[in-house]
Amino acid sequence: MITSINKDIMPENWYNVVPDLPEPLAPPRDSKSDFSSINLLNKILPREVLKQEFTFRRYEKIPDEVMEQYQQIGRPTPLIRAKNLEKFLDYNGKIFYKYEGATASGSHKINTAIPQAYYAKNEGVNGVTTETGAGQWGSATALAASLYKLPAQIFMVKISFEQKPLRKIVMNLYNGNVVPSPSNLTEYGRKVLKEHPDTTGTLGIGISEAIEYALDHDYRYMVASVMNVSLTHQSVIGQETKKQLELLGEHADVLIGCVGGGSNFGGFTFPFIPDHPDTEIIATTADEVPKFSRGEYKYDLMDTGGILPEVRMYSLGADFVPPSIYAGGLRYHGASPSLSLLINKGRIKSDEVTQDEVKEAIKIFANTQGVIIAPESGHAVATMLKYIKEHKNDKKTIVVNVSGHGLLDLSIFGDTQ
Amino acid sequence: MKNLIPYFTLGYPDNQTLMKFLRIMPVNKINYLEFGFPSNDPRYDGPTIRETHKIGNKNFNDNLYKDLFSYFHKNRIKMYSLSYYSDIKPKFNEFIDYLKSRSFSGIIIPDLIIDYYSEAKDTINYLNKNGFEYIPFFSPATPDKIIIDISKLTDSWIYYGLQPSTGIDIPYELDYTTERINSLLPGREITYGFGIKTEEDIKSLMKSGGSGVAIGSYLEKMLAKNDESGFLEYINRIRGALDA
Numbered sequence: 001m002i003t004s005i006n007k008d009i010m011p012e013n014w015y016n017v018v019p020d021l022p023e024p025l026a027p028p029r030d031s032k033s034d035f036s037s038i039n040l041l042n043k044i045l046p047r048e049v050l051k052q053e054f055t056f057r058r059y060e061k062i063p064d065e066v067m068e069q070y071q072q073i074g075r076p077t078p079l080i081r082a083k084n085l086e087k088f089l090d091y092n093g094k095i096f097y098k099y100e101g102a103t104a105s106g107s108h109k110i111n112t113a114i115p116q117a118y119y120a121k122n123e124g125v126n127g128v129t130t131e132t133g134a135g136q137w138g139s140a141t142a143l144a145a146s147l148y149k150l151p152a153q154i155f156m157v158k159i160s161f162e163q164k165p166l167r168k169i170v171m172n173l174y175n176g177n178v179v180p181s182p183s184n185l186t187e188y189g190r191k192v193l194k195e196h197p198d199t200t201g202t203l204g205i206g207i208s209e210a211i212e213y214a215l216d217h218d219y220r221y222m223v224a225s226v227m228n229v230s231l232t233h234q235s236v237i238g239q240e241t242k243k244q245l246e247l248l249g250e251h252a253d254v255l256i257g258c259v260g261g262g263s264n265f266g267g268f269t270f271p272f273i274p275d276h277p278d279t280e281i282i283a284t285t286a287d288e289v290p291k292f293s294r295g296e297y298k299y300d301l302m303d304t305g306g307i308l309p310e311v312r313m314y315s316l317g318a319d320f321v322p323p324s325i326y327a328g329g330l331r332y333h334g335a336s337p338s339l340s341l342l343i344n345k346g347r348i349k350s351d352e353v354t355q356d357e358v359k360e361a362i363k364i365f366a367n368t369q370g371v372i373i374a375p376e377s378g379h380a381v382a383t384m385l386k387y388i389k390e391h392k393n394d395k396k397t398i399v400v401n402v403s404g405h406g407l408l409d410l411s412i413f414g415d416t417q
Numbered sequence: 418m419k420n421l422i423p424y425f426t427l428g429y430p431d432n433q434t435l436m437k438f439l440r441i442m443p444v445n446k447i448n449y450l451e452f453g454f455p456s457n458d459p460r461y462d463g464p465t466i467r468e469t470h471k472i473g474n475k476n477f478n479d480n481l482y483k484d485l486f487s488y489f490h491k492n493r494i495k496m497y498s499l500s501y502y503s504d505i506k507p508k509f510n511e512f513i514d515y516l517k518s519r520s521f522s523g524i525i526i527p528d529l530i531i532d533y534y535s536e537a538k539d540t541i542n543y544l545n546k547n548g549f550e551y552i553p554f555f556s557p558a559t560p561d562k563i564i565i566d567i568s569k570l571t572d573s574w575i576y577y578g579l580q581p582s583t584g585i586d587i588p589y590e591l592d593y594t595t596e597r598i599n600s601l602l603p604g605r606e607i608t609y610g611f612g613i614k615t616e617e618d619i620k621s622l623m624k625s626g627g628s629g630v631a632i633g634s635y636l637e638k639m640l641a642k643n644d645e646s647g648f649l650e651y652i653n654r655i656r657g658a659l660d661a
């Protein structure tokens with residue numbers, strides 16, 4: 001096990017998979033014919049973030065200031081061999097987990113929140129704003145903004161806001177401002193509230209609200225996931241994992257992660273794409289949000305309001321409102337274009353798991369490894385348990401990304417325990 | 418001499434205006450012409466050019482341009498068609514025959530390798546066999562291996578878009594962009610397009626070994642305003658920057 005604060009494990013560059021894709025990525029497209037939503041990005045994203053979204057360098061140097069904050073919030077994160085779990089499953093192969101729950105904000109989300117807030121700060125804007133589902137992204141945004149002394153306005157999907165009051169406290173502690181979305185702070189929010197007063201909210205609505213807020217207040221919008229730049233920043237996860245495995249003399253046969261918009265998954269697995277052609281890579285989603293099996297691979301809106309450009313991705317439709325599953329972070333209707341392309345070309349496989357399987361996986365993980373993992377990550381672990389059942393005698397080395405801890409999601413175990 | 422390649426969508430803003438501007442085009446200042454055949458779905462173009470397709474679609478009448486096409490041909494201006502595969506696929510062979518009959522030298526197909534990658538090789542080989550140039554169209558988002566593989570199928574010049582679509586203004590790193598394409602395709606003739614505006618940009622592109630630029634959105638705006646002198650002045654300025 002390698003857990004020490006070891007600078008050598010951290011990469012100096014972010015890795016961008018686009019130049020290494022098997023086919024060209026379809027460019028983002030304007031969703032409306034009368035104005036350019038691509039040009040609009042100039043006004044809502046920090047310039048450097050936008051540049052990184054479109055320049056497609058294979059390697060982008062991580063600024064020293066960002067590197068320093070990465071260390072402050074707990075990078076590199078541990079890669080732990082789950083020996084107890086191996087024993088429990090009577091598995092003859094090896095199981096490793098990369099533990100992103102060990103960061104200060106409790107999930108991988110901080111990996112892209114820090115550089116985005118850093119670039120926004122450098123441009124001297126008024127603040128940053130974003131949407132959040134389960135609250136992990138909102139917490140990371142609030143923390144990153146607070147590190148750079150920027151105000152943060154966070155639109156939290158209404159149902160999560162109501163179900164997860166502790167998240168709001170966390171964000172407030174980090175000096176973040178949080179409102180349930182749809183909210184009265186934006187025209188779009190007011191419109192949705194008027195048309196659907198009982199709506200539970202969606203990430204798509206939250207995105208539209210945050211963007212409108214950014215435009216009206218000279219804030220910058222923080223990109224949680226889906227857009228390429230967030231996957232690029234998250235590549236610290238996979239690059240560290242590669243290095244840690246190398247130091248242990250191990251080779252990953254299988255990589256498993258969960259997919260909301262694809263940021264932790266892409267960050268974890270893409271660094272393996274160029275030089276691990278034989279590594280099996282599996283993306284997990286919830287049964288209730290079957291984007292890869294039942295979604296269509298097509299141009300679709302990233303946000304419900306259609307302010308952002310369209311991208312080609314697997315999508316269940318931008319107005320898809322999923323049932324309220326345990327993992328708020330997995331309710332998004334689509335998945336990052338680069339990940340979608342790799343799934344479409346068969347390089348990455350997908351799996352779906354039920355809520356019961358997720359709950360069981362979280363329990364098993366807690367009982368064996370002691371870590372209470374996020375419900376999102378519980379999906380990845382559930383897929384791994386299925387995989388091991390089906391490949392009992394294969395002796396593979398499986399690495400799963402545990403994208404966050406679940407200490408603020410315990411209510412899912414409530415009375416049913 | 419570096420290549421200046423003006424772009425026009427056929428039929429925009431109307432046939433008469435476009436023909437008038439084409440007639441005053443200083444043929445000694447330009448090298449190639451790129452004509453957009455109006456598309457039903459110009460998906461990889463920005464708002465300005467998209468609008469020209471919408472209007473061009475209603476107006477375009479091939480017969481009117483016959484003489485102009487042959488005039489440019491006689492003046493040794495190579496003509497290229499910019500056509501979306503989604504439009505021409507159903508009658509591809511006939512369309513190529515038609516372009517040849519109008520003295521076009523080749524074709525740029527922005528959606529071919531993005532949306533029809535599995536058909537790209539056969540399509541390019543067909544064009545090769547028929548002595549019609551296929552101009553590979555790449556952007557910073559095109560993966561390295563694709564740039565290399567597709568370029569190998571032809572020996573024509575390369576069209577390299579600096580932006581995700583025309584008339585878009587996203588920050589980009591000129592040095593990195595040119596270094597990358599030069600290192601992937603050493604010695605190849607690279608023409609830059611999509612979102613080129615300033616003369617400074619053009620100068621650095623040429624300094625880094627670029628062989629020319631294509632300009633579109635800005636010219637279309639001049640046509641819409643019926644600004645003949647602005648149009649001529651702009652062509653002169655770009656020519657100057659290319660030759661600087």
Ligand SMILES: Cc1ncc(COP(=O)(O)O)c(C=O)c1O
Nearest residue numbers: 136225260261262263264329404
């Ligand atoms: C812990 C955790 N894992 C995974 C996700 C899914 O997002 P992504 O696919 O961008 O990693 C989220 C999103 O909120 C999350 O909080």
